[in-house]
Amino acid sequence: MKPTRSRSNSDKTRIQLLHQYYSYTGFYEFVWIAIKNAFPYIVGFIAAVVTANQFIDVNATLARVTELLPVYGVLGFFFVSETILGLVPPEIFIAWSGNMPRPWMYLSILALLSYSGGLMAYWLGKFMTSMPAVHNYLEVKMAKQLRNSKKWGGILIVIGALLPVPFAVSCMTAGIIKYPFKSVVYYGSLRMVRIFAYGFVVFSML
Numbered sequence: 001m002k003p004t005r006s007r008s009n010s011d012k013t014r015i016q017l018l019h020q021y022y023s024y025t026g027f028y029e030f031v032w033i034a035i036k037n038a039f040p041y042i043v044g045f046i047a048a049v050v051t052a053n054q055f056i057d058v059n060a061t062l063a064r065v066t067e068l069l070p071v072y073g074v075l076g077f078f079f080v081s082e083t084i085l086g087l088v089p090p091e092i093f094i095a096w097s098g099n100m101p102r103p104w105m106y107l108s109i110l111a112l113l114s115y116s117g118g119l120m121a122y123w124l125g126k127f128m129t130s131m132p133a134v135h136n137y138l139e140v141k142m143a144k145q146l147r148n149s150k151k152w153g154g155i156l157i158v159i160g161a162l163l164p165v166p167f168a169v170s171c172m173t174a175g176i177i178k179y180p181f182k183s184v185v186y187y188g189s190l191r192m193v194r195i196f197a198y199g200f201v202v203f204s205m206l
Contacts, residue, residue, distance in 0.1 A: 071100075078110060082117030083124070086168035090114060091198060098203045107203075111195035114167065118160070118188050121168040125175025153179035157187035162194050 069077065074096060081088040090110070097106035153174050160170025167188075174184050 075109060075113060079113045079117050082114045082168055083120045084168060086117070086121075086166035089164075090195065091202060094195065094199050094202045097199070103203060104199075107196065107199040110199075111192040114195055115188060115191045118167045118171040118191055119184065121171040122175040122181065122184050125172035126178065127175075128172075129176055129178065153177060154183055154187050157184055158190060161188055161190040167191055 074093065078088075078090070078093045082090070093110055094107065097103050097110055100106045156170045156173055157179075159165060160167040171184060171188065
């Protein structure tokens with residue numbers, strides 16, 4: 001019993017130290033601010049989709065677009081979507097690839113385009129910081145948040161890559177805060193893992 005108690009106390013100490021570290025470095029504050037800032041946009045997007053669905057079936061319309069466009073048109077549309085905000089659900093394009101003659105090949109292309117679109121969004125974000133108004137706002141009013149974002153920016157990329165939130169927005173934010181591009185390339189590669197995982201699920205349902 002004595003070794004068990006010692007091990008339990010040791011684990012508790014490590015958890016407490018980890019909690020103190022996150023509190024001291026501003027990790028909790030960073031996560032809260034990120035969620036708070038993203039919440040209005042998420043709600044607005046959901047409201048827009050719900051409103052649009054009252055008049056048209058958005059998913060059916062997008063699926064119809066993939067039927068009407070040639071292959072290069074669908075891939076181009078997907079790349080633009082994954083570069084600018086990324087608001088079109090990639091599942092629609094994944095389902096499209098599942099109906100192609102070589103689904104895994106097209107899924108691989110989608111994964112590469114999604115990843116490349118995120119990297120392009122990073123440079124768009126970095127370009128935005130060259131605008132005087134944006135630069136002054138970030139340096140004056142967002143200085144503290146920028147410091148924390150640079151420290152925990154990898155978490156933003158991982159969340160955008162794996163979770164159902166716009167990957168382009170996470171990468172664009174990384175560009176705005178000048179998060180190291182090499183880290184974006186590394187963490188952003190998880191986006192391809194998500195595309196393949198979703199493809200496996202979607203293909204099994206087709």
